[in-house]
Amino acid sequence: MAAEGLQDLADKAAAEAAGAKPADRGAAEAAPGVGRHEVEAVNKAEARPLYASRPSIHPKRATGIFRNVKWVVMAVTLGIYYLLPWVRWDRGPNAPDQAVLLDFPNRKFYFFFIEIWPQEVYYITGLLILAALALFLVTSIAGRVWCGYTCPQTVWTDLMIAIERFVEGDRNARIRLDKQRWNGEKILKRSLKHFLWLMVGVVTGGAFVFYFRDAPTLAMEFLTLDAPFIAWLFVGIFAATTYLLGGLAREQVCTYMCPWPRIQGAMFDEHSLLVSYRAWRGEPRGPHRKGEPWEGRGDCIDCKQCVVVCPAGIDIRDGAQLECIQCALCIDACNEIMDRIGRPRNLIAYDTHAGLATGKATRLSQVPYVRARTVVYAAAIAVVAVIMAFTLATRDTMSLNVLRERNPLFVTLSDGSIRNTYTLKIINKLHRPAEFRVSVSGVEGATIALGGHEGDTLTVPADDLLDARLFVAAPNPGREVSDLEVRLEEIGGERSATYETTFRGPER
Amino acid sequence: MAHERERDHVTGTETTGHEWDGLKELNTPLPKWWLYVFYATIVWSIGYWIVYPAWPLAADYTRGIWGYSQRERVMEQVEQAKAAQAGFVERIREASLQEIVGDEDLRRFAMAGGRASFGDNCAGCHGAGAEGAPGYPNLADDAWLWGGTLDDIHTTLEVGIRSGHPDARVSEMPAFGVDQILSREEIDQVAEYVLSLSGNATNQQAAEAGATIFADNCAACHGENGEGMTALGAPNLSDAIWLYGGQKADIVHTVTHSRAGVMPAWSGRLSPETIKQLTVYVHELGGGQ
Numbered sequence: 001m002a003a004e005g006l007q008d009l010a011d012k013a014a015a016e017a018a019g020a021k022p023a024d025r026g027a028a029e030a031a032p033g034v035g036r037h038e039v040e041a042v043n044k045a046e047a048r049p050l051y052a053s054r055p056s057i058h059p060k061r062a063t064g065i066f067r068n069v070k071w072v073v074m075a076v077t078l079g080i081y082y083l084l085p086w087v088r089w090d091r092g093p094n095a096p097d098q099a100v101l102l103d104f105p106n107r108k109f110y111f112f113f114i115e116i117w118p119q120e121v122y123y124i125t126g127l128l129i130l131a132a133l134a135l136f137l138v139t140s141i142a143g144r145v146w147c148g149y150t151c152p153q154t155v156w157t158d159l160m161i162a163i164e165r166f167v168e169g170d171r172n173a174r175i176r177l178d179k180q181r182w183n184g185e186k187i188l189k190r191s192l193k194h195f196l197w198l199m200v201g202v203v204t205g206g207a208f209v210f211y212f213r214d215a216p217t218l219a220m221e222f223l224t225l226d227a228p229f230i231a232w233l234f235v236g237i238f239a240a241t242t243y244l245l246g247g248l249a250r251e252q253v254c255t256y257m258c259p260w261p262r263i264q265g266a267m268f269d270e271h272s273l274l275v276s277y278r279a280w281r282g283e284p285r286g287p288h289r290k291g292e293p294w295e296g297r298g299d300c301i302d303c304k305q306c307v308v309v310c311p312a313g314i315d316i317r318d319g320a321q322l323e324c325i326q327c328a329l330c331i332d333a334c335n336e337i338m339d340r341i342g343r344p345r346n347l348i349a350y351d352t353h354a355g356l357a358t359g360k361a362t363r364l365s366q367v368p369y370v371r372a373r374t375v376v377y378a379a380a381i382a383v384v385a386v387i388m389a390f391t392l393a394t395r396d397t398m399s400l401n402v403l404r405e406r407n408p409l410f411v412t413l414s415d416g417s418i419r420n421t422y423t424l425k426i427i428n429k430l431h432r433p434a435e436f437r438v439s440v441s442g443v444e445g446a447t448i449a450l451g452g453h454e455g456d457t458l459t460v461p462a463d464d465l466l467d468a469r470l471f472v473a474a475p476n477p478g479r480e481v482s483d484l485e486v487r488l489e490e491i492g493g494e495r496s497a498t499y500e501t502t503f504r505g506p507e508r
Numbered sequence: 509m510a511h512e513r514e515r516d517h518v519t520g521t522e523t524t525g526h527e528w529d530g531l532k533e534l535n536t537p538l539p540k541w542w543l544y545v546f547y548a549t550i551v552w553s554i555g556y557w558i559v560y561p562a563w564p565l566a567a568d569y570t571r572g573i574w575g576y577s578q579r580e581r582v583m584e585q586v587e588q589a590k591a592a593q594a595g596f597v598e599r600i601r602e603a604s605l606q607e608i609v610g611d612e613d614l615r616r617f618a619m620a621g622g623r624a625s626f627g628d629n630c631a632g633c634h635g636a637g638a639e640g641a642p643g644y645p646n647l648a649d650d651a652w653l654w655g656g657t658l659d660d661i662h663t664t665l666e667v668g669i670r671s672g673h674p675d676a677r678v679s680e681m682p683a684f685g686v687d688q689i690l691s692r693e694e695i696d697q698v699a700e701y702v703l704s705l706s707g708n709a710t711n712q713q714a715a716e717a718g719a720t721i722f723a724d725n726c727a728a729c730h731g732e733n734g735e736g737m738t739a740l741g742a743p744n745l746s747d748a749i750w751l752y753g754g755q756k757a758d759i760v761h762t763v764t765h766s767r768a769g770v771m772p773a774w775s776g777r778l779s780p781e782t783i784k785q786l787t788v789y790v791h792e793l794g795g796g797q
Contacts, residue, residue, distance in 0.1 A: 052537040249541075256539060407637030411794065414651045416706075416748035421648070421794055451792060452615070471794055 054252060056178060057313035059161060060171035060305075064332025073149045074158055082203070085210035089113075094431040094462045102212050114392065117429065119399075126388045130381060137377035139267040141369060142350070143274040147260065148327035153253050156204070156246035157311065160197055167193045171308060197247040198239065205238030251312040254325055261322050270353040271368050275326045277306075277317040277348050280359040285317075288341065299343045306330035306348055316348055398434070398460075400488045400497035401425040402470075409504045418505040419473040426468070426488065428460035435459045435491045438470065442484045443503045446474040457491065472503060480507055593617075600781045605658040608788055615788065622789025625782050629774070630790075638793050642753055643769055648793040651749040655738040656797035662787040668773030669741070676773060679741040684725065685764030694721050699759040702726075705734040705746040710756065 089099035089112055096103065101110040109116035109124070116123050138145050147154060168174045168189050180186055209231045210218055221227035245253050254261065268274065282300030300317070307315045309330060312323040316330045334348040346361060355362030405421035413419055428434045438456050440446050448456060451469030460466040472484065484503040489496045514523045514532075522535045557563065560572040571577075596617045600608060608614045627636065633644045640646030645653060654664050654677050667675045684690040690698065700711050701718030709715040723732070729742040736744030743751060751769075752762055774783055790796070 050537055051540045051543045053540050252539065252541065256542065405637070408635070408639030408646070408648060411639070411646060411649045412748055413649055414744065414747035414749050419649075419794065451794070469792075469794075 055313060057251065057311070058171045058174045058178075058308075059311045059313075059329075060308040060333075061165060062309040062329040062332040062336075064335055066328035066332050070149060070158060070327065070329075074155050077150060077152075077155050078159070082207045085207065085215040091115075092431045096214060098214055100211060101214070104212060115429065117427065120395070123388065123392070126384060130384050130388070133377055133381045133384065136267060137374060137381060139264060140269065140272055140373045140377060142326075143268060143272050144260075144264055144324075144326040147254065147264075147325040148275075151325075153245060153258070154325060154327065156200070156242060157250045157253075159200060160247045160250070161311065163196045163200070164193055167196065194243075194247075197243050200246070201239035201242035202235060204242040205235035208238050209234050251323065251325075254312065255323050268353075269371075269373060270357075271371060273350040273352055273364070273367060274320065275316060275324065275328050275331060275348065276351040276356055277319070278346070278351060278356065278361070279317070280356070281361075282317065282347050294343070299338070299347050301337070301341065303337055305333040305337050309333040396495070396497065397429040398436075398488075398490070398495050398497055399427045399429075400486070400499050402486050402499040402501045404501055404504075410506070412506070413473060417473050417475045418503075419471055420484075420503050422470040422472065422486065422501065424458075424466075424468045424470050424486070424488075426458065426460050426466045428462065428464060428466075430462065432462050433459055434493060434495070436488045437491055439487045439489070440470075440472055440484055441487065443472070443474045443482050446472050446484070446503070448472050474503065476505065478505075480505060597781050600784055605662060605784060605787055608784065609658065609791075618785040618788040619792065621782065621785040622787075625778065625786050626789055629778065630786070633771075638790065643751060643767070645751055646749070646795075647790050648795055649749060650795045650797075651744060651747060652738060652795070652797065653736075653741045653743055653751075656791070656795055658787055658791050658796070660738070661790050661796070662783065664771070665783050665786055665790075666773060666775040669771040670768055671771060671773040673773035673775070677741055679729070680768060681729070681742075681762075681766040683764065683766040686766075690721065690725065690763070694718075695760055695763050698722050698726065699756055699763060702734065702745050702759055703754075703756060706748060706754075708754070 084100050085098065087099035088097050089110070090097055091110070095115075096110060098110065099112050103110065107118045114123070135146055164174070168177050177186055177189060206222070213231070218227060218231065221231070249257075277300075282298040285298050285300035285302045288294075288297070288301045304315075306317065307313070307330075309332070310316070311327065311329070312325060314321055314323045316324065328350070331346070331348045331350070335345045338345050338347055349361070350364070351362050352367055355367070401424070403423040403425070405423065409420070411419045411421075424438070426436065436458050438448060438450065438458060440448055449471040450456065450458065451471065453468060458466060458468055470486070482503045482505075484501050486499045486501060487496065488498070514525060515521065516523050516532060516534055519534065524533045524535045526533045557570070558572065559574050560576050561569055562572065563570040596614070599614060600618060603611070603614060608618050626634075626638070630638070634640055634647055635644075638647035640648075645651075650656070652660065654660055654669070664677060667673045667677060669677045682689060685692070685695055697714045697718035698721040699718070700709050700715040701722050703709045704712070704715040704718075722730075722734070726734070729740050730736055730745055731742075734745035736742050736746075743749075748754075750758065752758055752767055774786075778786070
């Protein structure tokens with residue numbers, strides 16, 4: 001509906017441009033003293049509805065380079081999504097062998113050679129920041145390529161449309177089916193389509209839960225109906241949302257639900273490559289009969305192929321629009337027509353605002369990719385990536401945390417010495433147990449004892465955390481606060497850690 | 509409402525007539541499905557009113573057809589938690605204190621339970637961290653009036669101190685001043701002597717004079733060298749720990765008026781399993797012997 005309104009307007013604008021004057025209205029008087037009011041009844045049919053029905057969009061199949069890119073991206077992304085949980089990764093005897101596993105019960109994330117412990121969740125934050133910056137960068141270079149090719153909403157919608165086309169036929173057949181009265185054929189086709197959509201949803205939800213549990217085990221549990229309720233629940237939720245968002249809502253998600261179209265305007269500049277209609281070449285548009293000369297008119301023959309292939313149902317010739325996900329299927333459709341009528345390709349093409357203004361076709365090599373905006377994004381990506389790589393490469397396989405007991409701050413022992421109590425939290429990230437020796441320094445004459453353990457050594461089990469109480473006693477330290485360093489050294493190993501804390505005594 | 513409807517000349521969409529700095533608000537129609545979602549939430553909320561407790565009435569509230577109540581839910585969860593702990597509580601009841609400490613699972617359970625019970629029952633006097641206060645022993649240090657082994661602590665918890673329990677731990681220090689057993693001067697001298705036991709005397713002459721008074725009046729309970737006697741709950745006077753304060757005035761007051769702290773007997777108030785857990789917890793605070 002919006003597209004039609006836009007079309008009317010574009011027509012009007014084109015007509016005005018062609019020299020037609022807007023109608024001169026309101027000036028005539030019926031009789032002296034009788035004025036005309038510019039008023040319309042509020043319930044007049046022309047008044048726009050308060051709520052708009054969804055216009056049905058039946059995208060036609062496109063063929064061409066961008067369509068092929070989309071098929072490849074779909075195959076790769078869906079392939080990764082569905083198959084990744086089945087990739088195995090040997091981590092030794094005490095750890096799961098699934099390459100990518102979000103192990104919530106044990107609070108550990110496995111990602112190939114990286115193991116993320118709960119206190120390292122900042123790696124995930126870093127990854128999200130990287131993803132956001134990468135999105136900004138590609139948007140400033142080539143507009144909504146994320147939306148057009150790799151966004152899950154786009155990929156699954158594309159898949160759902162492909163299924164629809166497989167069952168019901170291409171655009172014209174689907175429109176016919178839509179208008180057709182309900183009969184056996186329509187019922188059969190529609191049920192088959194919705195069944196297949198639901199199957200895609202179930203498989204999608206099924207793949208999702210495999211990321212949270214050993215995939216082969218969970219698959220067997222599904223087969224024997226032993227899977228935990230939560231797994232079934234999430235399969236259900238994801239099946240339902242995939243069916244609803246990818247199958248039924250489609251472009252409505254991009255237009256009404258997604259915040260990204262609102263932000264993207266701030267990411268473009270005049271050098272961003274956007275799917276654009278080259279009006280300088282296409283206008284004035286109009287039907288063209290074979291053999292007619294091309295002089296004095298544009299290359300656009302107004303065949304509307306660009307509109308019918310658009311999954312959002314818009315007309316790219318109206319310029320940049322919120323609904324446009326920049327999937328470039330209109331380029332494919334238009335190029336096919338240009339080939340057929342013997343005009344040069346790329347009437348619709350990736351072009352920049354600056355390029356459009358020149359009235360000449362911009363070659364991709366002419367676009368200034370290196371400019372303040374892209375450099376800043378690229379630099380930010382580099383900084384975050386280097387920090388992440390550095391911390392990943394240098395992170396320890398053990399960690400020591402020391403918590404001071406604050407209640408009481410210190411205890412006076414019968415021999416007059418002062419004792420402080422600490423809780424040690426030791427993490428051993430290796431898949432084998434490790435024995436550590438505890439020592440302290442910084443307070444003269446300090447002696448230590450470990451609550452519940454003999455001597456000064458502690459054994460931390462493989463891949464685990466150990467809590468232990470540490471008592472540090474010192475003959476009157478003479479100061480209210482002294483610095484104390486707690487040191488942990490692996491016996492028969494290289495690893496060690498220190499922790500700076502304080503030792504407190506009575507006020508002096 | 510006969511105002512003119514203006515159309516935006518770029519999009520052809522009606523405007524609302526509102527304008528800010530030259531920007532006009534378009535009256536773009538909402539999609540119908542959005543409206544239906546809104547209706548669905550209304551229907552959902554009505555269902556919610558029916559199913560769950562929702563509306564306040566004059567003195568009561570609508571209870572909902574499921575009779576759901578958060579309070580009952582909590583009670584259920586408490587029951588479940590108790591049932592889940594039953595096995596542990598049973599094992600705590602059967603096990604000796606030494607066995608509890610030796611078994612890592614039981615020890616952890618006892619520590620967790622002991623910590624909670626300590627907060628509820630003991631922290632009022634002994635402090636949340638068992639740090640004590642003047643007159644209320646610090647349980648995290650290494651000095652024990654009545655002994656600091658697991659069994660000593662357990663007994664103290666069960667019978668209390670001067671609690672009125674038939675087996676209560678009882679000892680009584682005479683009020684040497686009030687009862688006119690010692691003169692003021694003698695009390696001053698013996699206080700100096702007591703201070704000298706831990707090297708804090710301020711008047712060496714008085715301290716020497718106090719030694720005989722101490723031997724005659726105090727050594728029977730506190731020991732010849734003031735080392736104390738746990739069987740009688742008599743504190744060690746030669747260490748650095750002073751329950752009622754280590755200044756001379758504090759000691760003079762103690763000798764003159766005597767001191768007698770009271771701790772309730774917890775048997776009968778707390779279950780035997782809870783007392784065992786508390787014993788383990790107190791023993792592990794850092795002072796257990």
